[in-house]
Amino acid sequence: MGKAQWVPTMFVRLLRLPDEVRNRYDLSSHRVAVHGAAPCPPETKRAVLDWWGPIVHEYYGSSEGYGRTTIGPHEWRERPGSVGRPAGSTVHVADADGRPLGPGEVGAVWFARPGAAEPQRRPDGTADLAATPGWGTAGDLGHVDADGYLYLDGRSGHTIITGGVNVYPREVEDVLLPHPEVADAAVVGLPDPEFGERVVAVVVPAADTDRTGLADRLVAHCRARLAGFKTPREVRLVESLPRSVAGKVRMGELRASLVPEPAGSRPWS
Known part of the structure; x- marks a missing residue:
């Protein structure tokens, strides 16, 4: 099998298999498992890591290509629920008026491509991030920790x-x-x-x-x-x-x- 891509629904269904079915197969050729596309409950991911070992990697990003984050199995064990740190681009969390938010504060998740312009901020700190060249969002809500790891909390419209x-x-x-x-x-x-x-x-x-x-x-x-x-x-x-x-x-x-x-x-x- 080598490398395979998964979505969390597949994990849930596999974990529901009886032990005699799960233990029937040799998974040694499964070297890398990558998942994304939808949120994965921490309890589910922890169970998959316990079963498959430290081969499960996660990514998060927008289809528009503004940026993405990645996290490996060992990092995730230390920060369960995180979707990782940005790869290439930078990630920012802002309130509804574009003001930057600090660690632990929930707001809109924005990516800035390499070389993106700096937002033009008004005296009160607000900015039109959507109009800033190189900046984009998929409409997700999240927060970062003190080390810059991103956690998703939902979608703004939901x-x-x-x-x-x-x-x-x-x-x-x-x-x-x-x-x-x-x-x-x-x-x-x-x-x-x-x-x-x-x-x-x-x-x-x-x-x-x-x-x-x-x-x-x-x-x-x-x-x-x-x-x-x-x-x-x-x-x-x-x-x-x-x-x-x-x-x-x-x-x-x-x-x-x-x-x-x-x-x-x-x-x-």
Whole structure:
């Protein structure tokens, strides 16, 4: 096999195989595994590293080619959840007005190509980064640590604001996806008359899962691992999620498919 490229959904499905199946094959020829295209839950990646060894490498970048980051297996063990440091370009995190943010602060992730112009900043520090030659963003939200390693928190258009508090769907998805009764999952915000938006988990149950009480079990699973305001107030069970060929959920199509629940249903308390 040598070198192979993967997406996180493949990891999840492989990890669900029975031990007798996983142990049946000689993986010694699998020397390098590369993954990207979609976020990978840290628990899933850690399990793959435990199984395959230190051969799993990750990349993140925009299809427009502004820049990318990479991280190797040993680095990732030290900084679980990171997508690495920039390769060639530079990475910057900024607020909605273009002001640079410091380590640990969540904002828009921007790349600047080598030789890119410096942003023209106003006296208050704001800048039009989109108009700055050589700068670009894919619309992702993230933060960097003190050593310049990038962590992704979600996408700017996908942030759920519930009761005035931001919820990043990726954090909830990272809790749901490793659950043995979940084959696939995405988290969205739907209108709520009290909180503005409510957190809704859209879940594809794993094969042979007993769906009776599954929503309750998944809510309890999230509640034990997340703050209350991040815990899904609804769980919708579906047969599949609309994904692109690159493995990314087509969020617009997913939201359009989420018709209101029948009268008499209630969100989770």
